[in-house]
Amino acid sequence: MCRRPIIPGLELGAILGLGASRGRDKLTLITSPRIHDFGAWLEQLIAESTGKEGKGIIPVDREPVGDPSVYGDDRLFVYIRLESEYDADQDTAVEALEDAGQPVIRILIADVYDLGGEIFRWEFATAVAGSILGINPFDQPDVEASKIATRKLTTEYEQTGALPPETPIWQHNGVQLFTNEENASELSGSTLAEYLRSHLDRIAPGDYAALLAYVQMTPEHEGVLTDIRRTIRDRTKAATCLGFGPRFLHSTGQAYKGGPNSGVILQITCEDAADLLVPGQTYTFGTVKAAQARGDFEVLAERGRRALRVHLGSDVDAGLDELREAIETALA
Numbered sequence: 001m002c003r004r005p006i007i008p009g010l011e012l013g014a015i016l017g018l019g020a021s022r023g024r025d026k027l028t029l030i031t032s033p034r035i036h037d038f039g040a041w042l043e044q045l046i047a048e049s050t051g052k053e054g055k056g057i058i059p060v061d062r063e064p065v066g067d068p069s070v071y072g073d074d075r076l077f078v079y080i081r082l083e084s085e086y087d088a089d090q091d092t093a094v095e096a097l098e099d100a101g102q103p104v105i106r107i108l109i110a111d112v113y114d115l116g117g118e119i120f121r122w123e124f125a126t127a128v129a130g131s132i133l134g135i136n137p138f139d140q141p142d143v144e145a146s147k148i149a150t151r152k153l154t155t156e157y158e159q160t161g162a163l164p165p166e167t168p169i170w171q172h173n174g175v176q177l178f179t180n181e182e183n184a185s186e187l188s189g190s191t192l193a194e195y196l197r198s199h200l201d202r203i204a205p206g207d208y209a210a211l212l213a214y215v216q217m218t219p220e221h222e223g224v225l226t227d228i229r230r231t232i233r234d235r236t237k238a239a240t241c242l243g244f245g246p247r248f249l250h251s252t253g254q255a256y257k258g259g260p261n262s263g264v265i266l267q268i269t270c271e272d273a274a275d276l277l278v279p280g281q282t283y284t285f286g287t288v289k290a291a292q293a294r295g296d297f298e299v300l301a302e303r304g305r306r307a308l309r310v311h312l313g314s315d316v317d318a319g320l321d322e323l324r325e326a327i328e329t330a331l332a
Contacts, residue, residue: 013128026239032082044251051255068100142258149295174313197330214245
C-alpha cells in the first residue's frame with residue numbers, strides 16, 4: 001500500500017486551526033535564544049492573518065516559560081529548537097510542560113539557514129489554519145480602522161493646533177488613567193493599584209492580557225514589562241502579550257481589534273523626552289505617536305474591548321517602576 005507523504009505546512013496548519021477551534025487559541029512560541037527574533041515574525045504572520053471576524057489565533061511571543069501550574073487549558077505550545085545552539089534550561093522547562101499534559105509541537109532546525117524553509121512552512125500552515133477557522137487569511141481589515149482614527153486626530157491637530165482634550169478618570173503625581181465611558185463604569189478605586197485590580201479582575205478563564213506600550217523599545221523597558229507580564233500570568237493563569245507601539249499596530253493590532261473579544265488590554269503611553277517636527281507638517285512625530293495610540297484605543301473601545309490606558313507622564317522609567325509595583329500590589 002502506498003502512503004502519501006505528510007506535507008509539513010498542511011499538518012501544522014491543521015493542528016493550529018483545529019486547536020484554536022477547540023479553545024487552544026493562545027499559540028505560545030518558545031524559540032532557541034539565537035533565533036528568538038523569529039518569534040516576532042511569526043507573531044505578525046499569525047495575528048494579522050487569523051485575527052478577524054471575531055475569530056483568530058493569539059500568538060504569545062517572548063513570554064518567559066513558567067512552571068506548568070501557571071498555565072490554563074487554552075494554550076498550544078510550539079518549541080522551535082535550534083539543534084546547533086540550544087538552551088538546556090529551556091529544554092527542561094518544555095519537557096515539564098509535556099509531562100504536565102500541555103500540547104507541545106516540537107520543530108527542530110538544524111541550522112539558522114533553514115529558517116527560509118520554516119517561513120514557507122508557517123505561511124502555508126497559516127493559510128490552512130485560516131481555512132479551518134472560516135476566515136480569509138489574506139487581508140487585514142481592522143488595521144485600516146486605526147489608520148482612519150489616527151488621520152482624523154492629526155487632521156484636527158492641523159486645524160486647531162492641538163489634539164482633542166481628554167479627561168482622566170484618575171490622576172496622581174503625573175500618572176493618569178483614561179478609558180471610555182463603558183469601561184469606566186466597570187472600574188473603581190482611589191489608587192493606581194485599586195484601579196488596576198478592578199481592570200485585571202475582568203480577566204476570565206480563556207482570556208489573555210495585552211500590554212500595548214508606546215514607550216521606547218529598550219532592553220530596560222522590556223525587562224520591566226516582562227516582569228509585569230510574568231506577574232499577571234502567574235497570578236491569573238492568563239496568556240500575556242507585549243507589543244511596542246506603534247510597531248505592533250501592523251501585527252498583533254489586527255487580532256486585538258478584529259479577533260475574539262478575549263483580551264484585557266492595558267495601553268501604556270508617555271510624554272516624549274525629545275521630539276521632532278514632521279517635515280512638511282505642523283505637528284511632531286510625538287503628536288503622530290499620541291494620535292496613533294489614541295486612535296487605536298478609540299477603535300478598541302468601539303469594538304467593546306476591555307481596555308484601559310495608563311499615561312506615565314515624562315519620567316518613563318519611574319512611571320514603569322510605579323506601574324510594576326502597582327500591579328504587584330493589585331494582584332497580591
